[in-house]
Amino acid sequence: MIEVKNLSFVYSPKTPFTTQALFDINLSIETGDFFGIIGSTGAGKSTLVSHFNALTKIQKNSGAVIVDEIDLSAKKIDLKKLRAKVGMVFQYPEHQLFADTVLKDIMFGPKNLGINNAEAEQRARDAIALVGLDCAEIAERSPFELSGGQKRRVALAGVIAMHPEILVLDEPTAGLDPKGKREIMDLILRIKADCPTVVMISHNMDEIAEYCNKIAVLRRGRVMGVFSPRELFGSEELLESCGVELPLVTELAVKLNGLGVAVDKSVLTENELFEEIKKAVGVKNA
Amino acid sequence: MRDVSMGQYYPASSPVHRADPRFKLIILILYLVTVFFCDSFFSFGFMTLFVLITILLSRVPILKVLKSLRLIIIILVFTTLLMMIFYSDTTSAPLAEWGIFHIYLNGIYAAIKLGWRLMLLVLMPTVLTLTSTPTELCDGLESLLSPLKVLHLPVHELALIMSIALRLIPSLIEETDKIVNAQRARGAAFESRNPFKKIKAMIPVLIPLFVSSFRRADELADAMDSRCYRGAKGRTRMKKLKAKFSDFVALLFWCAITVCILFLNYNWLGWAFITALSL
Ligand SMILES: Nc1ncnc2c1ncn2[C@@H]1O[C@H](COP(=O)(O)OP(=O)(O)OP(=O)(O)O)[C@@H](O)[C@H]1O
Numbered sequence A: 001m002i003e004v005k006n007l008s009f010v011y012s013p014k015t016p017f018t019t020q021a022l023f024d025i026n027l028s029i030e031t032g033d034f035f036g037i038i039g040s041t042g043a044g045k046s047t048l049v050s051h052f053n054a055l056t057k058i059q060k061n062s063g064a065v066i067v068d069e070i071d072l073s074a075k076k077i078d079l080k081k082l083r084a085k086v087g088m089v090f091q092y093p094e095h096q097l098f099a100d101t102v103l104k105d106i107m108f109g110p111k112n113l114g115i116n117n118a119e120a121e122q123r124a125r126d127a128i129a130l131v132g133l134d135c136a137e138i139a140e141r142s143p144f145e146l147s148g149g150q151k152r153r154v155a156l157a158g159v160i161a162m163h164p165e166i167l168v169l170d171e172p173t174a175g176l177d178p179k180g181k182r183e184i185m186d187l188i189l190r191i192k193a194d195c196p197t198v199v200m201i202s203h204n205m206d207e208i209a210e211y212c213n214k215i216a217v218l219r220r221g222r223v224m225g226v227f228s229p230r231e232l233f234g235s236e237e238l239l240e241s242c243g244v245e246l247p248l249v250t251e252l253a254v255k256l257n258g259l260g261v262a263v264d265k266s267v268l269t270e271n272e273l274f275e276e277i278k279k280a281v282g283v284k285n286a
Numbered sequence B: 001m002r003d004v005s006m007g008q009y010y011p012a013s014s015p016v017h018r019a020d021p022r023f024k025l026i027i028l029i030l031y032l033v034t035v036f037f038c039d040s041f042f043s044f045g046f047m048t049l050f051v052l053i054t055i056l057l058s059r060v061p062i063l064k065v066l067k068s069l070r071l072i073i074i075i076l077v078f079t080t081l082l083m084m085i086f087y088s089d090t091t092s093a094p095l096a097e098w099g100i101f102h103i104y105l106n107g108i109y110a111a112i113k114l115g116w117r118l119m120l121l122v123l124m125p126t127v128l129t130l131t132s133t134p135t136e137l138c139d140g141l142e143s144l145l146s147p148l149k150v151l152h153l154p155v156h157e158l159a160l161i162m163s164i165a166l167r168l169i170p171s172l173i174e175e176t177d178k179i180v181n182a183q184r185a186r187g188a189a190f191e192s193r194n195p196f197k198k199i200k201a202m203i204p205v206l207i208p209l210f211v212s213s214f215r216r217a218d219e220l221a222d223a224m225d226s227r228c229y230r231g232a233k234g235r236t237r238m239k240k241l242k243a244k245f246s247d248f249v250a251l252l253f254w255c256a257i258t259v260c261i262l263f264l265n266y267n268w269l270g271w272a273f274i275t276a277l278s279l
């Protein structure tokens, strides 16, 4: 459970370069949510989520963030406990790999939490398996000689091995091919079984519509509102006022509908659209 | 972060900001030399007056400029004190004595002048960096050094290296920031007080940083190659430095100040009022 209250943030305060990145943000992310955060470039998404595990300190008199009873605006925070609780995966996480073997890289996080070698290794091996890589083949290889998609999985595994309760993902599928995107999203769903709360920043509306149950729209540092996918993508006024695009699937459905095909305009996933089209052309389920 | 990328640059619209960086560099050199010729309190005051006028003209808050003195304040106090207690003057009686230390009136004067000189030496370069971007300075330097091409000094390449370095410093800092954050999120102990742990915590940052720097260098080289970059030969500039009338006026003005200081120092014509001011 993450509670954000009246949070503001200013970069380089008191210099000629100051930019206010966040204005009076109020949000509540509950346990079990798949929480999406969307907004155009520079809207403040990354700045917002970097508060969730105290990578960005809350400035004086700029609101509060509370993560499961831990008040992040307090002077002294138990960082170890917080970082074990909130796992953060940054944009292009593969750029943070450093160790000489994949296994050691993944063990870095758990060991920092004070977990002993044997247990850390066990966790690392489980994490490698969970992200769909072959442990025997990959564990002892250098992370630098893997493919881009593999690197990203290893980086994800490095965070999962810390067994977070809240997983924060900053554009986890950026720069991957469609197949890679799908695989990473499936992977995140699998992770969600153990780590109930997921917060995801994405520019891909299809992912957001398909996976998230709540969506916060950020615009120029302000929250325009928190909606369910159906609310947001079903209302033209909302889309207009928030400056959000439709998912491709929904756009397709709207176009088909406009051409007189009897499909529901509010579909959000490929499967839903598939079923609608089947219904429209009269194919019976085999 | 961004304040680093711009050096100390303080954006404002002022005649000092708009001046040609080449002239600013020449004037700075002239100024530094002149400061070494200052000898009397009057000449120090004279120089300080023009420094203040320059600062006022530049529209940079004067506190911002004085902040640069913060860095040298220890050196300043220390050298001034040393000068005061170790100065020896056989022509007058010491004002105070304490073991091997003697304080003379002339020693106090000399110490004040030393401190004043140091302050003057630091202030103007600060004004220069506050009013010109690193890129401007780099271009100015290249243009000033271009006569050395005759000696087969690779001036253009040196300037290119310098400007690439300047351009990449912010990227490097940004990258470091990101990696540090990523490793902190994985529980790395940057906050630890144990110095060994702290050094060890740097390894997970330095390695990805090297990797990405090499990648960046490769990409930059490829990008330059694919745009047919072949060095200085036949290369023109998009932003040509142009000297304005006002730049020449400023230079002449500072030359005049130098001449004044030289007069105050050497008193070639034996004017009595200069002798009177020579304390
Ligand atoms: N380190 C920094 N220093 C100064 N300003 C910054 C810094 N990082 C971000 N900003 C500014 O803060 C604002 C919000 O940036 P942020 O990175 O949070 O945006 P974002 O929504 O994550 O964008 P994107 O989709 O491109 O990742 C932007 O205007 C940006 O210019």
Ligand SMILES: [Mg+2]
Residues within 6 Å of the ligand: A045, A046, A047, A091, A170
């Ligand atoms: Mg971002």
